[in-house]
Amino acid sequence: SEKLQLAVLIITHDMSVVRALADEMYVMQGGNIVESGEVQHIFANPKHEYTRTLLDSVPKFDMQYASSGDSYESIEEVAKAIAKNISESPGSESPVVEVQGVSVKYSHARFSKNSNKLALANANLRINSGSTLALVGESGAGKTTIAKLISGQIKPNSGLVLLNGENLNRLNNKARRQALSRIGYVFQDSGSALNPRKTIGWSIAEPLLLHTNLDANERLERVEEMLNQVQLPVEFASRFPHELSGGQRQRVGIARALILQPSLLIVDEPTSALDVTVQRCVLNLLHDLQQKYRYACLFITHDVGVVQEVASEVAIIRNGSVQYIS
Incomplete structure (x- = not known):
């Protein structure tokens, strides 16, 4: 939006998205705008009870990530x-469930006799x-x-799925x-x-x-x-x-x-x-x-x-x- 100089309207219930992307925000409840202003100011000092309830309900990791500016280079770092x-x-x-070395392939016979997509590869879960x-x-x-x-x-094409040991x-x-x-x-x-x-x-x-x-x-x-x-x-x-x-x-x-x-x-x-x-x-x-x-x-x-x-x-x-x- 900065490159093209566009105005952007984001409609969302995800407050971490608001904090990460928006400059200003409007909070609506029951068809009425109950609070508006700069994002950083509202997040730091919400006035309306509904806004405070929204912010208190946001998972902590979402808020920490949105405000920290951190970026993760790999899926392992996210984990x-x-x-x-x-x-x-x-x-x-x-264990109730054990998935042991499971692989699953989906066939696309309509296009090719040997066309298979590997959906799971040697998956293990417990x-x-x-x-x-x-x-x-x-x-x-x-x-x-x-x-x-x-x-x-x-x-599965290979591997075991055990449910309650069966x-x-x-x-x-x-x-x-x-x-x-x-x-x-x-x-x-x-x-x-x-x-x-x-x-x-x-x-x-x-x-x-x-x-x-x-x-x-x-x-x-x-x-x-x-x-x-x-x-x-x-x-x-x-x-x-x-x-x-x-x-x-x-x-x-x-x-x-x-x-x-x-x-x-x-x-x-x-x-x-x-x-x-x-x-x-x-x-x-x-x-x-x-x-x-x-x-x-x-x-x-x-x-x-x-x-x-x-x-x-x-x-x-x-x-x-x-x-x-x-």
Whole structure:
């Protein structure tokens, strides 16, 4: 913008982006501008309560990086910088998931008989019960491939995937289905993850319909219990997705993912579409629920600032290769 002498309007809920790129800022709440001025002045001395809440909710690493002027030459340096801010220990509990020397290739037979893309190369991961592994990488790095691999959506070309000590590829269909029911999945887009024609209660209860023999009353009891756990009113069971906010829909997604009491929760960019105040609430909720249920968690993100808030370990993935684990 300086070279071309352009005026730039940035619309964002990411306060670290504001600090890094903007000269002036306007803070809006409920359709009104509640504060405006120079970025450095507002960050140093916010006047409005909503502005202070926004700034207090920003992950510390984001703010430190935006204000320090540091630059990282390699992905390993990023991992080390993140690791300095992680205070929790992965602990010594037994592994729930082990990925051992896994490689995955995608075939492009439409174009060439020998056209294969290596999506994962000799990947190794381990997640213990009660711990959270943050998998960090840019778009296309292989994060989603690992999630699909662990959740049984794809099979490896080589290597092993162990879930609670069982090799998924050696199980028959019935045993494999039962093993995979122990995995919960929270999707990035909470809106499209919920059936718009079904009530919230139906969506949360769907895993119970597929994997248990509970009757309607028992399913309703479990749904109401999970709504309480994710801090939503039980009356929401009769509502539809479009009647909820983005943060509320994400809580519904968490309730559905935990309804079968999984041993592993895969969380895919759960806060990327949320403003920082709602993001903070969702991250705190995930932390509290893990402390209660002691599930292992694979937390997929490209936001390094979120990592220190949730993770006990961090893995960096680039071009299908896990390059650093701390």
